[in-house]
Amino acid sequence: MTHHDPKVLVTGGAGFIGANLVRTLLQHDFQVSVLDNLSTGRREHLQGLPVTLIQGDILDVRAVNDAVAENNYIVHLAAQTGVPGSLADPRRDCETNVIGTLNVLEACRHQWSQRIDADRSAGKFVLASSNAPLGRQPAPASEDKAALPIAPYGASKLAAEGYCLAYHGSWQLNTIVLRFGNVYGPFSAHKDSVVAKFFKDIRADGRLMVNGDGHQTRDFIHVEDLCRAVLLALRSNVSGEVFQIATGEETSILELASLVQEAAGVDACIEHGPARQGDIRTNYSAIAKVRRVLGWLPEIQLRDGLHQSWTWFDSYFAKHRS
Ligand SMILES: NC(=O)c1ccc[n+]([C@@H]2O[C@H](COP(=O)([O-])OP(=O)(O)OC[C@H]3O[C@@H](n4cnc5c(N)ncnc54)[C@H](O)[C@@H]3O)[C@@H](O)[C@H]2O)c1
Structure with missing residues (x-):
């Protein structure tokens, strides 16, 4: 495998954003695998697509290691995805969003380490986060505000963000955190x-x-605009950064x-x-940073x-x- 094989693993790829993102990635000639436990996602979202669907859990270290192998791009969407679920079961929220993210980062660290030593542009990891880490900060949500989460969901996403940045700081893993606004569109x-x-x-x-x-x-953002932002993040040379992705x-x-x-x-x-x-x-979110650094703007x-x-x-x- 060369560093430039566009092979991407989308965790949670059978869910709402995943179903749309997988289609975007296929249109841009990526080879796509999906790791999903189908807890909320659906097999039918990927029906007929040339995608390898691995039915497995991000809490299963072996499944994660196997799924990450051969992929030099990761979009980590799999999560406990909302405030109510986190209030009902904060431990599960923490395990899925924190330990689950750690498992994927660890797999990347071990498997990408040689490649990263040889070529610092090898490998890219994009985390799906939200404005929940900012919690009680007044609007607009922006990257320079301190995180003050209110709900366990905000705390678990904040921890996941922290690990992404730490893996960049400690092992130069090319991680990017994207904080999505309220996403809407097909497959939801x-x-x-x-x-x-x-x-x-x-x-x-x-x-x-x-x-x-x-x-x-x-701040409502159409999923196609969002998928374009993920694509730009995957392809960019920027890492160790957080971006708000919404319309403003x-x-x-x-x-x-x-x-x-x-x-x-x-x-x-x-x-x-x-x-x-x-x-x-x-x-709502301030989107000046993503516009300036990644050149992304919502269009829909x-x-x-x-x-x-x-x-x-x-x-x-x-x-x-x-
Ligand atoms: N939809 C939004 O408005 C929005 C806003 C901000 C952030 N996000 C984030 O975007 C990501 C995708 O959200 P979505 O709206 O597509 O939700 P979704 O529920 O449709 O997708 C989540 C996917 O992850 C899978 N999954 C859950 N737990 C898993 C586990 N332990 N192992 C493997 N797979 C697992 C589910 O089966 C599902 O396919 C999440 O990280 C979410 O927190 C979404």
Whole structure:
């Protein structure tokens, strides 16, 4: 194998972001393997694609070592992916997000060490993180703010970020941390994120349940824009850095509800439930660093991205009619 064989392992590649990323990577001539325990991801997300799917767990050191072998690029998506799961079982959240990440980094350190000695550009490891490590910092989320996590999910992602940076500092592993905003798009029917939830609500009974007054804001990024950022990160010479990946734009949940109805071509009934405990009022990201260093900018407007996503959801619903 040469250093320049574009072979990539995507952990968690059968999930929402993974299903989209795998397609992007294939379009850019990567040979793709996926390590996924299929806990939330689905085999059907990869159906018909020239991808090696290894059904295994990132907590299984041998499975991780075998999966990392031969790959010089890693995108580490596999995780316990949300605040509620981390509140329900903080130990599992910690094991999956911290020890799981450590296992993948260790496999890279051992297997890439010779290559890295010979060529410092060999190997690239991209971690999927989020704004959760920043926790109670006021918006906008940015790389220069101290992490002040609120939920165990924020703490476990922060630890994973820390290990990525430490493996760069101690062993020159080429790691990059990407903190994703609220990602939406195709292959997210299994998710409980607000866009997926609204689409499913419309399909179920045409009622959109908004937590609290709906004036809380989020930064919604289309998964195709996000995948372009991951691709740039994989190919860049930059490492040991953290980047916010979002649009830099705030959208309130009520605005989103209106755009979702427009995309689906329906008039839904909006109902207000209680505000979620610990829900952050204003959340968006400053994206100057990724623009300057990686030359990345989001391109898909929320209105267009929601139309495209609804087309996918509509055909998903048609296929999965019970
Ligand atoms: N979707 C978002 O808005 C968002 C925002 C910020 C960060 N992220 C991060 O992006 C990554 C991907 O998230 P997603 O939205 O695609 O979620 P997802 O649940 O669709 O994907 C996660 C994948 O990881 C797999 N997985 C979970 N635990 C595993 C384990 N122990 N071993 C092997 N595989 C395992 C699941 O089966 C699934 O396929 C996660 O790290 C998540 O924290 C997502």
